[in-house]
Amino acid sequence: MAGIDAALPGPDTHDEKDVFDVTTLRYNLQHIDKIRSVMNIASGCVAGICGLTGLEGLVCFLMLHLSVLILIWGFKMNFQLRSYTRQSIWSYSTANLQQSGLSFTLFWTLFYGLVYLY
Amino acid sequence: MSSQNILLDSDIRDWVVLPLFIIMVAAGLLRVHMGNLLKPDPKNQEKIAQRTQASVRATSTLKTGAIHFLSTSKLESRKIAYPELLKDQAEWCETYLEEKEKEKEENPTDDDTDMPNPLAAMDGMKGGMVAMVQNMVMMQGIQFFFSGFILLKVPFSLTMGFKQMFQRGMDGLTNLDTSYVSSISLYFLFMYGLRAFFRLVIGTPTLETQETQKMWQKLGKKPGGGAPNASKEDAQIKALNQEADNLEMILPKQFKSNLDNVEKRLLKNKYPKKKTTLGKDDFLLHKTTGKKSKKNN
Numbered sequence: 034m035a036g037i038d039a040a041l042p043g044p045d046t047h048d049e050k051d052v053f054d055v056t057t058l059r060y061n062l063q064h065i066d067k068i069r070s071v072m073n074i075a076s077g078c079v080a081g082i083c084g085l086t087g088l089e090g091l092v093c094f095l096m097l098h099l100s101v102l103i104l105i106w107g108f109k110m111n112f113q114l115r116s117y118t119r120q121s122i123w124s125y126s127t128a129n130l131q132q133s134g135l136s137f138t139l140f141w142t143l144f145y146g147l148v149y150l151y
Numbered sequence: 152m153s154s155q156n157i158l159l160d161s162d163i164r165d166w167v168v169l170p171l172f173i174i175m176v177a178a179g180l181l182r183v184h185m186g187n188l189l190k191p192d193p194k195n196q197e198k199i200a201q202r203t204q205a206s207v208r209a210t211s212t213l214k215t216g217a218i219h220f221l222s223t224s225k226l227e228s229r230k231i232a233y234p235e236l237l238k239d240q241a242e243w244c245e246t247y248l249e250e251k252e253k254e255k256e257e258n259p260t261d262d263d264t265d266m267p268n269p270l271a272a273m274d275g276m277k278g279g280m281v282a283m284v285q286n287m288v289m290m291q292g293i294q295f296f297f298s299g300f301i302l303l304k305v306p307f308s309l310t311m312g313f314k315q316m317f318q319r320g321m322d323g324l325t326n327l328d329t330s331y332v333s334s335i336s337l338y339f340l341f342m343y344g345l346r347a348f349f350r351l352v353i354g355t356p357t358l359e360t361q362e363t364q365k366m367w368q369k370l371g372k373k374p375g376g377g378a379p380n381a382s383k384e385d386a387q388i389k390a391l392n393q394e395a396d397n398l399e400m401i402l403p404k405q406f407k408s409n410l411d412n413v414e415k416r417l418l419k420n421k422y423p424k425k426k427t428t429l430g431k432d433d434f435l436l437h438k439t440t441g442k443k444s445k446k447n448n
């Protein structure tokens with residue numbers, strides 16, 4: 034991912050209000066979004082094929098969602114959220130949670146039905 | 152609650168579930184392309200808007216990564232020149248505006264300031280209308296064609312209250328688990344769940360188009376009587392001046408490029424320690440002065 038901090042060790046590198054490179058910030062957010070969508074669909078398929086129902090499925094969704102976020106944070110951002118997106122941890126974790134949940138449910142239902150009911 | 156699942160006919164899967172999936176995806180794509188076709192032609196921008204956008208775009212490279220490809224001397228000269236450039240453009244825009252106002256006072260023509268605004272509102276509504284119409288049509292069609300059988304089981308349990316909504320065409324089955332759903336509920340599930348899917352497939356529009364959309368929003372949202380055009384353009388000129396001030400403030404005093412000493416950073420240990428002295432004939436940088444060659448002269 035492209036870093037958005039200024040490359041100079043000036044006094045305004047860690048200025049919270051100033052983003053040095055707006056286009057890379059937007060690119061990073063789009064990228065994270067894409068990764069999340071694909072992984073949510075995949076985890077829906079996984080949950081459906083494994084035959085999880087009810088609460089187990091919800092737990093599976095949360096675990097997989099969190100692990101995807103942590104992996105992005107660790108491997109792509111080198112554990113520095115500030116340098117890559119100007120988001121707080123909370124908003125990073127819960128961005129587009131509703132849409133992810135719905136698409137997870139869709140593919141979960143679909144694959145559960147395809148495998149177990151037909 | 153029995154843990155046994157009802158086994159459904161595989162014909163339902165072949166002829167209903169998968170076609171429904173294909174229909175929903177196709178409908179979504181259709182909606183996107185219809186939206187593109189129904190979009191209004193882009194208007195020509197006013198001269199002042201053109202100037203402001205172009206100058207901001209040209210000078211924004213200093214902030215967004217010019218340190219990666221320009222050397223320090225070039226950066227310094229641009230750092231001095233760009234704020235001046237922006238201020239010159241702002242002055243030009245102001246004089247242009249004054250001249251236009253003088254012209255308007257001299258020949259009072261019909262005011263065409265009211266024309267753009269109602270049309271702008273209509274175009275926003277058109278997109279919404281397409282989506283709504285399509286939703287209604289699809290719901291009716293699906294209810295007509297795919298009614299009367301169970302389609303899928305949602306993997307979580309629902310309360311009895313949802314029974315009426317999710318099991319539409321099946322009045323006789325009062326004891327059936329609420330989890331077994333009919334086609335309408337699958338339609339809703341698809342509608343919401345495929346939004347994320349469409350974002351992947353179709354992709355968000357490129358950043359340029361997004362920015363132009365934002366500009367249109369800004370231009371469309373300045374209606375009103377009095378002097379609408381003047382306020383809009385004044386705001387743009389102000390933005391130019393602000394941008395010039397921003398550049399002056401934000402760029403650090405020692406504006407060093409990332410390319411300084413890049414050879415030393417790249418080669419690290421292998422950077423040659425001794426300076427090679429070049430003789431007159433050394434155009435290939437080989438040392439021909441010094442050691443005598445063993446060739447026969």
